[in-house]
Amino acid sequence: MKQKSKTVWRMASLVEQQLSSRGSESHIALPEVGWLSCLRLIRMRQQAQERGWLSAASKLERVLTSEVIQLTQQLVKLQQELESATTAKSVPAIRTIYDDLLALEEEFGDYIIDLKNKTISVVTESVMLEGVYLGAFEIRLELAALNSDPPFHYTVIAQDPQPPITNDSVTHPHVQYDMVCEGDARVPIRRSLEQGRLLDFFVLVNRLLFTYNPESPYVALSDWHSAECSECADVVTTDEQTHCTNCENRLCLQCTNSCADCNSSFCHDCVTRCEVCRDNCCESCLKECGLCRSSCCSNCLDNEERCPICETQEDEETYEPDQETTSPETVSPAGTPL
Amino acid sequence: MKVLLINNDGGGFADYIEVATETTVAQLFEQRMADANASDYLIRVNRQPCPPDQTLQDGDRISITPTKIEGAKY
Numbered sequence: 001m002k003q004k005s006k007t008v009w010r011m012a013s014l015v016e017q018q019l020s021s022r023g024s025e026s027h028i029a030l031p032e033v034g035w036l037s038c039l040r041l042i043r044m045r046q047q048a049q050e051r052g053w054l055s056a057a058s059k060l061e062r063v064l065t066s067e068v069i070q071l072t073q074q075l076v077k078l079q080q081e082l083e084s085a086t087t088a089k090s091v092p093a094i095r096t097i098y099d100d101l102l103a104l105e106e107e108f109g110d111y112i113i114d115l116k117n118k119t120i121s122v123v124t125e126s127v128m129l130e131g132v133y134l135g136a137f138e139i140r141l142e143l144a145a146l147n148s149d150p151p152f153h154y155t156v157i158a159q160d161p162q163p164p165i166t167n168d169s170v171t172h173p174h175v176q177y178d179m180v181c182e183g184d185a186r187v188p189i190r191r192s193l194e195q196g197r198l199l200d201f202f203v204l205v206n207r208l209l210f211t212y213n214p215e216s217p218y219v220a221l222s223d224w225h226s227a228e229c230s231e232c233a234d235v236v237t238t239d240e241q242t243h244c245t246n247c248e249n250r251l252c253l254q255c256t257n258s259c260a261d262c263n264s265s266f267c268h269d270c271v272t273r274c275e276v277c278r279d280n281c282c283e284s285c286l287k288e289c290g291l292c293r294s295s296c297c298s299n300c301l302d303n304e305e306r307c308p309i310c311e312t313q314e315d316e317e318t319y320e321p322d323q324e325t326t327s328p329e330t331v332s333p334a335g336t337p338l
Numbered sequence: 339m340k341v342l343l344i345n346n347d348g349g350g351f352a353d354y355i356e357v358a359t360e361t362t363v364a365q366l367f368e369q370r371m372a373d374a375n376a377s378d379y380l381i382r383v384n385r386q387p388c389p390p391d392q393t394l395q396d397g398d399r400i401s402i403t404p405t406k407i408e409g410a411k412y
Contacts (some may be wrong), residue, residue, distance in 0.1 A: 211406045
């Protein structure tokens with residue numbers, strides 16, 4: 001959205017005011033207490049000399065010497081403070097700040113000035129680092145109260161947050177709770193704000209968002225899609241994780257129970273077992289024995305859907321009556337003793 | 339002639355410097371950033387992108403910003 005010139009100029013003026021107000025109300029005071037103390041000691045020494053109390057006068061001289069040294073140090077310190085306060089902290093002209101703000105449109109395509117809240121915002125392009133999509137970020141610069149140190153605050157707000165599962169306060173490897181950890185950019189960012197170079201400030205923060213430092217992230221990109229196993233709480237990468245087919249809880253490969261029939265993954269709570277062989281078998285794959293109604297895996301049921309125990313029993317029952325049945329082939333010859 | 343040079347690399351140097359007339363952007367970069375590779379920097383003259391052979395004018399504002407700036411967690 002193109003900003004009106006009047007709005008841009010007004011914001012530039014506010015920024016110039018902000019920069020000009022730094023250090024203008026620093027407290028400066030003469031060392032009055034030390035001065036009065038020296039005056040008192042001088043009077044006392046004079047009185048002691050007039051009365052001929054030479055020893056007392058000598059002692060007062062020593063104390064006075066010490067007090068004068070302290071007073072001198074306080075005056076030197078005051079001189080240094082005055083020199084520091086009056087050293088030109090160059091404040092850019094409003095026109096220069098205005099030109100910087102206009103340049104934001106060309107650099108970022110769009111920017112927003114909020115005079116009421118005294119903020120200036122730009123939105124970056126979508127950030128993708130090492131194949132991990134992080135979305136675009138709003139860089140919002142806010143003018144602090146006048147005479148504040150620092151005179152500006154800024155936040156970096158994810159427009160399409162893609163936090164890692166392990167830490168939802170992190171929206172970028174170097175951004176947590178909307179605050180950037182500036183790292184190498186700290187000094188140039190501070191200088192650019194101190195000197196009112198707003199375009200440089202936004203460019204610096206933008207470049208920081210597009211750079212990954214694998215040595216010091218809040219969450220490493222390699223762990224960005226990692227998750228906690230719901231059973232053992234280990235953090236595992238995408239390649240090392242699966243989920244329960246039934247309840248969809250995330251699982252590491254060690255905590256996964258696979259169905260012996262269909263190989264689907266299940267958590268400890270959702271897995272069931274074959275009542276015969278005790279292998280893991282999901283409820284969908286378990287079938288009932290036609291005779292005893294035991295829940296069995298397919299390996300344990302025969303073609304007639306009998307579990308091994310029932311199969312054996314039935315076979316035994318079928319075999320025994322066969323032994324008692326006589327047939328011509330089995331009849332003993334007559335007269336043969338039994 | 340005098341130009342404003344803003345180096346956002348490292349400490350962030352920003353000051354007016356004297357340069358010879360007809361100095362180009364590339365020459366200034368080489369003089370000031372001898373060991374650096376220009377492709378690692380965003381170089382702007384008067385806030386605009388510029389070709390390396392652009393000749394500098396009196397009062398120009400040149401900014402040099404690294405393209406890669408590493409953040410941290412501390």
